[in-house]
Amino acid sequence: MDADQIARACARMAHQILEANRGASGLMLLGIPTRGVPLAHRLAAAIAAVEQVEIPTGSLDITMYRDDLRSQPTRAVGPTHLPSSVDDAVVVLVDDVLYSGRTVRAALDALGDIGRPRAVRLAVLVDRGHRQLPIRADHVGKNLPTAASERVGVKLTEIDGVTEVTISRPAGTTTDPLGPARGESDPVEEA
Amino acid sequence: MRHLLSAGDLSADEITGILDLAEEMSAVQDRPVKKLPALRGRTVVNLFFEDSTRTRSSFEIAGKWLSADVINISAKGSAVSKGESLRDTVMTVGAMGVDAMVIRHMASGAPWQVTGWVDASILNAGDGTHEHPTQALLDAFTLRRHFRRLDGGDLTGRTVAIVGDVTHSRVARSNVLLLRTLGAKVVLVAPPTLMPAGIETWPVAVSHDLDAVLPAVDAVMMLRVQRERMSGGYFPTPREYTISYGLTRPRLESLRPDTPICHPGPMNRGLEISAEAADAASSLVLDQVAAGVSVRMAVLYELLGGAEEMPVTRAHEVLA
Structure with a gap:
């Protein structure tokens, strides 16, 4: 996906979020660091362009809720910034890639510790399949069928200087129908 | 980082990393559920051979807010008052399989000495007139x-x-x-x-x-x-x-x-x-007292938050 396609996908997701919520009232966008955060702000800007309202937008770090903390060196913790209380808000979690679903599981646990949203929805730029948990996205920028051995790289101008989505296959690997083993360099999602 | 014994062992980047992490940890104090699951299943022992209010209690709160099990042992009311040596006390506690020991002792260098006796991560909570x-x-x-x-x-x-x-x-x-x-x-x-x-x-x-x-x-x-x-x-x-x-x-x-x-x-x-x-x-x-809890949460996370015996990696390295 190039920058234009990503921009169109964001605009469509913004409309879908508004449609599903019947307007912008009560919405809150929380991006999951790292690349979910600028995506959340892009969605907020797209919503503002449609409805002329500012959606409260922030970030929710899930590092300490991960289920693979013990199999990795100590992970750096990202920023959590809540624009206001999540109680009774309709929280839309925003991430770049939906893969195993473990990041989203961690995000739901993290949300439960900071309040009680009225509803939680999930918006992702890329859904690449291979779920390991019963989790699905409400709003998807693009469904990208991939092999588990492939890597989906999302780059955003705010962080990487360019905006694109690429699929690469590391040299010398074969398609593994069982998915990545625990403890590989990037066993969860691309963020 | 395996132990925290001296402020002199920390590089400027490591210090900044701990302080930035402590900023994130400080948000926990304002949450309805003052608990993060990061150290679930880890055991931290506070081993205090000298009196302390704020250091011991803030290490205890820090450990508990990260979901670790925290046990306090002080010289008074323990076998230390029966004449047990530091080495025997520490090895006894170590044999129970703890992950970290927070040690305050009147002898300078005692925490450093302890690192040679047990496998646990050692945190210096004040040793004599040496360091804190x-x-x-x-x-x-x-x-x-x-x-x-x-x-x-x-x-x-x-x-x-x-x-x-x-x-x-x-x-x-x-x-x-x-x-x-x-x-x-x-x-x-x-x-x-x-x-x-x-x-x-x-x-x-x-x-x-x-x-x-x-x-x-x-x-x-x-x-x-x-x-x-x-x-x-x-x-x-x-x-x-x-x-x-x-x-x-x-x-x-x-x-x-x-x-x-x-x-x-x-x-x-x-x-x-x-x-x-x-x-x-x-x-x-x-x-300073409030910061004590946040900073000690950050230090405990840095020492115990990942797999054992592996170097700390930053997010941008993981993602690269």
Whole structure:
């Protein structure tokens, strides 16, 4: 996906979020660091362009809720910034890639510790399949069928200087129908 | 990071990483559920051979807020009072399979010694007159927050006066090491009798005249007069110490406005610090206590948050 396609996908997701919520009232966008955060702000800007309202937008770090903390060196913790209380808000979690679903599981646990949203929805730029948990996205920028051995790289101008989505296959690997083993360099999602 | 023994072992990047993490940890204090699951299933033992209120309780709270199991053992009421040696006590606790030991001991170097006896991560919570690294980290955290609010800067280029009983102070030693690493200048102010031998080799300025130093500094850190460690006459009378080296009301007024006042506690009000200074709007004493929990959460996470025996990686390296 190039920058234009990503921009169109964001605009469509913004409309879908508004449609599903019947307007912008009560919405809150929380991006999951790292690349979910600028995506959340892009969605907020797209919503503002449609409805002329500012959606409260922030970030929710899930590092300490991960289920693979013990199999990795100590992970750096990202920023959590809540624009206001999540109680009774309709929280839309925003991430770049939906893969195993473990990041989203961690995000739901993290949300439960900071309040009680009225509803939680999930918006992702890329859904690449291979779920390991019963989790699905409400709003998807693009469904990208991939092999588990492939890597989906999302780059955003705010962080990487360019905006694109690429699929690469590391040299010398074969398609593994069982998915990545625990403890590989990037066993969860691309963020 | 496997152990935390000395503030001098930390690089500027490591310190900044811990302070940034502590900023994230501090948000937990405002949450309805003051609990993060990061250290679930880990066991932390507080092993305190000296009295302590804030260090022990803040390590306990920090561990519990990260979901670790925390056990307190103090010299009083344990086998130590029956004459058990440090080595036997530590190896006994270690044999129970704990992940970390937070050790306070009257002998300088005791935590370092312990690292050779057990597998657990060792955190120095104060060893004799040697070091108290988490105190230095929480002081740096408190001051950095203050300067960020004041003018958006950090500790680089600031001048910090550390005043009082430097000889007996592990707080002063750890702070000198940490503040120097962060690029701050340190002025030690004390009567000659309370300056340690070899002070000329420390990377600090030394003064015996508090009134000359105060108007020029960006922060003042008062040290407790540690009468329990004093065997001889270090100063003629407490009154005379207060007149020469106490942060009295006139000295408080001679400070530039906004100059923060720190004290590691417990305070001897009326001796090294007046009640006016301790309770002044510019006093950060209670901020230091709150910072203690956040900083100790950050340190425990850095030591115990990942797989054992592996180097710390930053997010951008994981994602690269």
